[in-house]
Amino acid sequence: xxxxxxxxxxxxxxxxxxxxxxxxxxxxxxxxxxxxxxxxxxxxxxxxxxxxxxxxxxxxxxxxxxxxxxxxxxxxxxxxxxxxxxxxxxxxxxxxxxxxxxxxxxxxxxxxxxxxxxxxxxxxxxxxxxxxxxxxxxxxxxxxxxxxxxxxxxxxxxxxxxxxxxxxxxxxxxxxxxxxxxxxxxxxxxxxxxxxxxxxxxxxxxxxxxxxxxxxxxxxxxxxxxxxxxxxxxxxxxxxx
Amino acid sequence: xxxxxxxxxxxxxxxxxxxxxxxxxxxxxxxxxxxxxxxxxxxxxxxxxxxxxxxxxxxxxxxxxxxxxxxxxxxxxxxxxxxxxxxxxxxxxxxxxxxxxxxxxxxxxxxxxxxxxxxxxxxxxxxxxxxxxxxxxxxxxxxxxxxxxxxxxxxxxxxxxxxxxxxxxxxxxxxxxxxxxxxxxxxxxxxxxxxx
Numbered sequence: 142x143x144x145x146x147x148x149x150x151x152x153x154x155x156x157x158x159x160x161x162x163x164x165x166x167x168x169x170x171x172x173x174x175x176x177x178x179x180x181x182x183x184x185x186x187x188x189x190x191x192x193x194x195x196x197x198x199x200x201x202x203x204x205x206x207x208x209x210x211x212x213x214x215x216x217x218x219x220x221x222x223x224x225x226x227x228x229x230x231x232x233x234x235x236x237x238x239x240x241x242x243x244x245x246x247x248x249x250x251x252x253x254x255x256x257x258x259x260x261x262x263x264x265x266x267x268x269x270x271x272x273x274x275x276x277x278x279x280x281x282x283x284x285x286x287x288x289x290x291x292x293x294x295x296x297x298x299x300x301x302x303x304x305x306x307x308x309x310x311x312x313x314x315x316x317x318x319x320x321x322x323x324x325x326x327x328x329x330x331x332x333x334x335x336x337x338x339x340x341x342x343x344x345x346x347x348x349x350x351x352x353x354x355x356x357x358x359x360x361x362x363x364x365x366x367x368x369x370x371x372x373x374x375x376x377x378x379x380x381x382x
Numbered sequence: 383x384x385x386x387x388x389x390x391x392x393x394x395x396x397x398x399x400x401x402x403x404x405x406x407x408x409x410x411x412x413x414x415x416x417x418x419x420x421x422x423x424x425x426x427x428x429x430x431x432x433x434x435x436x437x438x439x440x441x442x443x444x445x446x447x448x449x450x451x452x453x454x455x456x457x458x459x460x461x462x463x464x465x466x467x468x469x470x471x472x473x474x475x476x477x478x479x480x481x482x483x484x485x486x487x488x489x490x491x492x493x494x495x496x497x498x499x500x501x502x503x504x505x506x507x508x509x510x511x512x513x514x515x516x517x518x519x520x521x522x523x524x525x526x527x528x529x530x531x532x533x534x535x536x537x538x539x540x541x542x543x544x545x546x547x548x549x550x551x552x553x554x555x556x557x558x559x560x561x562x563x564x565x566x567x568x569x570x571x572x573x574x575x576x577x578x
Contacts, residue, residue, distance in 0.1 A: 164476075199506070
């Protein structure tokens with residue numbers, strides 16, 4: 142079916158926006174919406190009309206627990222002042238070049254300059270042990286993820302922005318070496334950098350992980366969930382030491 | 383409503399820009415300014431506070447992670463937020479339908495809201511048009527069209543459910559929604575409330 146015929150698009154956009162489009166048809170149209178600017182524009186137009194209707198809805202004050210729960214889910218415990226890990230400085234910017242080469246470089250540096258690692262240790266603990274590099278479909282390096290061996294934080298740095306449609310999130314998954322199902326790790330920011338709190342220490346979580354991947358999901362997924370669609374990014378996850 | 387007030391809308395757009403840079407204080411501001419209104423919309427659809435609050439929390443997680451994708455040139459900030467919340471509420475409503483069919487649950491809040499005529503969807507519809515000073519558009523819509531649109535927009539009902547609620551044939555209900563929204567759009571555009 143050609144969704145993009147103007148009349149059909151207008152009808153679908155109207156039904157999607159007011160909500161009467163449902164089931165499989167709604168999911169299919171959401172896919173069209175992600176891929177075609179014309180569909181997004183058609184929906185945008187109906188949203189503006191229906192916004193008028195939102196004005197009459199009766200406001201309802203959320204409970205205080207909602208905000209604190211949100212803070213907890215997003216930020217965990219109050220964040221302590223955090224320095225950029227050594228590898229981030231090393232690998233950031235144009236110096237990165239081929240990113241896999243970057244990972245190798247880090248290994249080489251670690252092997253040749255143990256004293257340098259020692260210096261870092263004195264300042265801020267051990268350097269990252271697990272490093273993952275995710276590339277997009279064209280092979281362009283997109284996300285660099287790292288974690289200390291016994292740490293419970295995964296640092297994520299975006300090397301180029303990730304396109305996430307409105308109302309969706311970029312969900313990071315870990316793919317075990319033994320081929321067992323991917324498990325969710327957390328949500329990556331759309332740009333810049335951030336940290337993901339891990340449910341367990343990195344060593345336990347990533348010891349048997351060969352690859353990391355990102356899928357686009359309607360909301361952060363719970364443990365035990367499966368990716369709803371294809372991976373938009375993926376790459377190797379290696380243990381440096 | 384923010385989108386009806388350009389100054390408030392600009393401020394909200396600026397705050398979302400800060401959220402895109404992971405500014406937590408700006409994120410809290412966005413939440414404080416919009417959560418009452420957004421929770422009201424989610425509650426209208428889900429009719430249960432706990433489920434509506436779950437939706438709002440998920441929606442704001444999306445706001446935090448997705449603010450970088452917000453484009454002020456395409457949508458007013460409130461339009462963007464409403465869209466996230468309504469879509470999540472609609473998904474939750476529909477995913478919960480099978481669950482509710484097997485568990486009968488009496489919800490005090492649900493009972494109260496049903497008994498309050500001010501919460502009737504057609505009343506919300508009328509209030510919206512009065513609030514945005516376009517009550518003139520009401521006259522152009524038949525009562526049945528207003529009712530059908532209101533049940534879809536505020537309650538998240540699909541055509542078959544609206545037909546059941548209003549005791550009308552499915553084809554008729556589809557035409558009410560289609561023609562009613564056409565008229566609403568034409569009237570809003572003529573009134574200069576929403577640009578073409």
